[in-house]
Amino acid sequence: MDITEREVLIWLNSLGIGNSNINKIIDDFNDLREILEVHNEQIYSIENIRKEVKEKIIYNKNKDNIKRMLYNIEKHDINIITIYDENYPKRLRYIDDNPKVLYTKGTILPEDSLGIAIVGSRKATSYGKWACEKFTKELLDLGITIISGLALGIDTIAHKTALDNGGRTIGVIGNGIDVIYPKKNLSLYKEVGEKGCIISEFPLGTPPLAYNFPQRNRIISGLSLGVVVIEAQEKSGSLITAHHGIDQGRDVFALPGNINSIFSVGTNKLIKDGAKPLLEIDDIIEEIYELQEKLSLNKMQKKTEIDYSNYSETEINIIRILEEEPMHLDAISYKLGIDIAELNSILTILELKGIVKELSSRVFTIC
Amino acid sequence: MYSKINTCVLQGLNGNIIEVETDLSRGLPVFNIVGLADTSIKESKERVRAAIKNSGYEFPLSRITINLAPANLKKEGSQIDLAIAIGILKSSGIISGFDIDNTVFLGELSLDGKLNPIQGALPMVIAMRQLNISRCIVPYENKDECNVMEDMEIIPIRDLKEVVDFLNNEIRITPYIRQKKLIDLNTEEHLLDFSDIKGQASLKRALEVSAAGAHNIIIIGPPGAGKTMAAKRLPTIMPQLSFEESIEVTKIYSISGLLPSNSLVKNPPFRSPHHTASATSLIGGGRIPKPGEVSLAHNGVLFLDELPEFPKNVLEVLRQPLEDGVVTISRTSASLTYPAKFMFIASMNLCPCGYYGSSLHECTCSQNQIDRYLGKISNPLLDRIDIHIEVSPVKYDDLQKDNNEERSSIIRSRVKKARDIQLERFKGNRIFTNSQMPTRDIKKYCNLTNSSENIMNLAFERYKFSGRTYNKLLKLSRTIADLDGEEKIQDKHILEAIRYRTLDNKYWG
Numbered sequence: 001m002d003i004t005e006r007e008v009l010i011w012l013n014s015l016g017i018g019n020s021n022i023n024k025i026i027d028d029f030n031d032l033r034e035i036l037e038v039h040n041e042q043i044y045s046i047e048n049i050r051k052e053v054k055e056k057i058i059y060n061k062n063k064d065n066i067k068r069m070l071y072n073i074e075k076h077d078i079n080i081i082t083i084y085d086e087n088y089p090k091r092l093r094y095i096d097d098n099p100k101v102l103y104t105k106g107t108i109l110p111e112d113s114l115g116i117a118i119v120g121s122r123k124a125t126s127y128g129k130w131a132c133e134k135f136t137k138e139l140l141d142l143g144i145t146i147i148s149g150l151a152l153g154i155d156t157i158a159h160k161t162a163l164d165n166g167g168r169t170i171g172v173i174g175n176g177i178d179v180i181y182p183k184k185n186l187s188l189y190k191e192v193g194e195k196g197c198i199i200s201e202f203p204l205g206t207p208p209l210a211y212n213f214p215q216r217n218r219i220i221s222g223l224s225l226g227v228v229v230i231e232a233q234e235k236s237g238s239l240i241t242a243h244h245g246i247d248q249g250r251d252v253f254a255l256p257g258n259i260n261s262i263f264s265v266g267t268n269k270l271i272k273d274g275a276k277p278l279l280e281i282d283d284i285i286e287e288i289y290e291l292q293e294k295l296s297l298n299k300m301q302k303k304t305e306i307d308y309s310n311y312s313e314t315e316i317n318i319i320r321i322l323e324e325e326p327m328h329l330d331a332i333s334y335k336l337g338i339d340i341a342e343l344n345s346i347l348t349i350l351e352l353k354g355i356v357k358e359l360s361s362r363v364f365t366i367c
Numbered sequence: 368m369y370s371k372i373n374t375c376v377l378q379g380l381n382g383n384i385i386e387v388e389t390d391l392s393r394g395l396p397v398f399n400i401v402g403l404a405d406t407s408i409k410e411s412k413e414r415v416r417a418a419i420k421n422s423g424y425e426f427p428l429s430r431i432t433i434n435l436a437p438a439n440l441k442k443e444g445s446q447i448d449l450a451i452a453i454g455i456l457k458s459s460g461i462i463s464g465f466d467i468d469n470t471v472f473l474g475e476l477s478l479d480g481k482l483n484p485i486q487g488a489l490p491m492v493i494a495m496r497q498l499n500i501s502r503c504i505v506p507y508e509n510k511d512e513c514n515v516m517e518d519m520e521i522i523p524i525r526d527l528k529e530v531v532d533f534l535n536n537e538i539r540i541t542p543y544i545r546q547k548k549l550i551d552l553n554t555e556e557h558l559l560d561f562s563d564i565k566g567q568a569s570l571k572r573a574l575e576v577s578a579a580g581a582h583n584i585i586i587i588g589p590p591g592a593g594k595t596m597a598a599k600r601l602p603t604i605m606p607q608l609s610f611e612e613s614i615e616v617t618k619i620y621s622i623s624g625l626l627p628s629n630s631l632v633k634n635p636p637f638r639s640p641h642h643t644a645s646a647t648s649l650i651g652g653g654r655i656p657k658p659g660e661v662s663l664a665h666n667g668v669l670f671l672d673e674l675p676e677f678p679k680n681v682l683e684v685l686r687q688p689l690e691d692g693v694v695t696i697s698r699t700s701a702s703l704t705y706p707a708k709f710m711f712i713a714s715m716n717l718c719p720c721g722y723y724g725s726s727l728h729e730c731t732c733s734q735n736q737i738d739r740y741l742g743k744i745s746n747p748l749l750d751r752i753d754i755h756i757e758v759s760p761v762k763y764d765d766l767q768k769d770n771n772e773e774r775s776s777i778i779r780s781r782v783k784k785a786r787d788i789q790l791e792r793f794k795g796n797r798i799f800t801n802s803q804m805p806t807r808d809i810k811k812y813c814n815l816t817n818s819s820e821n822i823m824n825l826a827f828e829r830y831k832f833s834g835r836t837y838n839k840l841l842k843l844s845r846t847i848a849d850l851d852g853e854e855k856i857q858d859k860h861i862l863e864a865i866r867y868r869t870l871d872n873k874y875w876g
Contacts, residue, residue: 329568341572341850341859344572352829361587361759362758
């Protein structure tokens with residue numbers, strides 16, 4: 001019965017042995033397979049690993065166990081990519097503390113190497129939602145893969161926008177790939193798995209423990225060319241992703257917000273610390289060489305100017321007024337002197353045509 | 368000596384004739400009441416005895432037996448006092464020669480012989496009329512409430528002596544005649560008015576549409592947006608009750624003892640129970656079931672402020688009355704059906720702290736808290752609400768502005784016009800408003816033009832509406848077209864209706 005080094009690695013990971021411990025084990029043995037053959041004494045003599053971990057290895061060290069475990073994973077329709085594999089994401093390979101084993105649902109494509117991470121708080125304000133949708137769409141137009149964390153809020157909006165526009169998206173999660181968290185995202189989880197890819201470094205069945213999430217954030221930034229932080233409170237996991245990004249040499253972009261908004265404290269601070277304020281999509285393109293290359297290949301679509309000839313005078317007035325700033329329905333009615341019943345229907349038709357959209361409660365803006 | 372007097376007891380809103388049979392016979396003086404009488408009737412012995420004595424008549428010293436027939440029906444209510452007293456007086460010969468077969472006696476006695484007003488006088492009188500009784504003797508204070516039936520002589524009486532004199536033909540009492548112009552449309556002054564609300568034009572418009580078609584509405588927004596203020600003013604733009612509606616409402620209020628002036632209820636009732644209300648107080652109940660808030664809101668408005676603060680079980684009981692327009696309450700002693708056809712208004716914040724979605728204030732709730740808060744409102748309940756509208760607070764500047772806001776009376780006249788169109792449309796169908804339109808009729812009354820169909824298709828793609836929303840949109844468009852006085856639903860009507868449904872997938876979904 002033959003066992004490859006790759007399989008031993010997967011087995012160690014599935015025992016729940018952390019990345020740093022696996023690193024130490026790899027350093028200690030020339031070939032990982034030796035760990036199954038050597039005397040227990042030698043395992044005990046590995047330095048800097050807690051005794052319980054060693055005992056776990058010794059207790060579980062059985063080739064049949066390993067085969068059974070691998071069979072189990074196969075059954076679940078889950079792919080595994082290890083550091084020994086060719087298709088291990090290139091960018092991820094060179095980060096500090098790179099994950100040794102990745103469980104994936106869906107496939108990672110070569111073009112996913114052109115990816116940008118979009119992260120933010122679990123609770124999105126209407127401003128954050130709007131900005132997230134806007135920049136996600138513009139990045140998708142460039143053919144970029146959107147990478148995020150499949151959490152609530154900004155993450156969900158980023159993934160959803162990507163899927164709705166037929167783009168590629170990768171979700172990196174902080175629990176076992178067979179565990180769905182948050183439960184609310186079940187359908188999103190399925191869709192990303194089908195049309196994009198879900199990645200986890202945690203063995204099957206790992207619950208969504210709080211300390212898993214900072215850890216998975218390094219994969220989000222590691223997979224991408226740059227990290228965009230849409231909204232973050234003062235202490236936010238998104239900031240951890242940004243800091244991982246900085247450590248890994250990625251460009252970090254932050255969406256500026258009102259200084260009195262608690263949802264923009266984190267992003268504004270990032271800008272103060274040197275992150276690039278994200279005002280328009282060009283801010284990202286300027287910084288990332290790979291994107292400029294790509295851009296020269298497929299010219300970015302210029303935003304088409306609104307052709308006014310097709311609209312009535314009232315409609316044009318409304319569009320003009322909204323081009324200046326987003327405005328509440330009542331205020332539009334007051335300013336233009338249009339009856340609310342009529343305005344209701346005009347705004348609906350403009351929304352159906354995709355010219356305007358509702359930002360938050362009855363506040364409208366140009367798309 | 369034997370006598371037989373008619374009176375009435377209620378079961379729910381239905382009245383039954385009760386025959387009070389009195390027999391005086393020789394023997395030890397005792398006073399017995401038989402025939403499943405409840406405590407309030409058993410106690411009437413003492414009231415009757417004192418009232419007869421204090422009115423200057425002699426209380427007969429003999430064996431008195433009162434039988435309340437039919438003997439198998441449980442009876443309650445103090446209105447039987449008068450009939451018992453008259454029975455005794457007739458048996459002892461003090462009253463003579465008067466045909467009392469076709470007369471019903473209602474009234475509670477006080478010890479000095481005065482007649483106290485009773486609860487439920489109107490439903491009793493109406494029931495008696497249906498049972499071919501043509502004369503009612505009622506306490507003076509109840510006369511305004513009672514005189515709504517034609518062909519019914521209402522004789523208002525102040526005390527026992529007056530009845531006896533009247534029955535002995537010693538005095539004349541002119542029957543109280545129903546005044547033709549009972550419901551005066553213009554006298555009713557509301558303290559509240561729509562013009563009190565500054566700005567909020569879209570909210571006002573939504574309320575107008577909702578009143579025009581009796582569509583249920585939910586108002587969502589942060590504190591200070593004027594949700595409660597606007598909802599409280601909704602009755603001022605609703606058309607006044609028709610005579611039939613008014614009687615239905617008055618009956619319910621009469622048996623609940625909630626008629627302050629003992630006259631007809633003219634305005635649509637507005638009920639806003641506090642969120643600590645129990646399911647029973649909302650639906651009705653008690654040993655002998657009394658109408659609850661949903662019935663008291665019949666033909667009017669039930670307003671639940673801060674909807675998610677209501678316990679979930681309380682909200683879920685609303686589902687059936689919202690659908691059927693009636694509630695049936697079963698208890699061991701009785702199973703009664705009360706009407707409960709009301710317009711439902713709810714207001715709510717989007718999160719426990721209230722500020723989610725506000726542009727003026729930060730919300731400090733976590734996403735989970737928000738989800739849990741919204742989760743208290745179940746989808747079946749939301750499905751029964753036609754109009755969803757979000758509001759945001761008015762800025763201080765707007766409050767200062769004097770914009771000459773429209774007065775309620777002007778809005779009401781538009782609503783009335785739209786309601787009249789609907790009454791005409793559904794004539795003879797036992798339906799009064801567009802919101803009650805059954806699915807099979809939707810095709811008949813809500814025909815769409817080709818371009819409207821296109822808009823619908825676009826909207827379904829854009830907003831991902833569910834199939835159920837389709838019918839709601841049609842009904843809403845029908846109401847908006849009625850407000851416009853248009854016979855055909857046009858594009859703009861559909862488009863406006865869509866605006867009231869775009870929240871569908873925003874917070875729940």
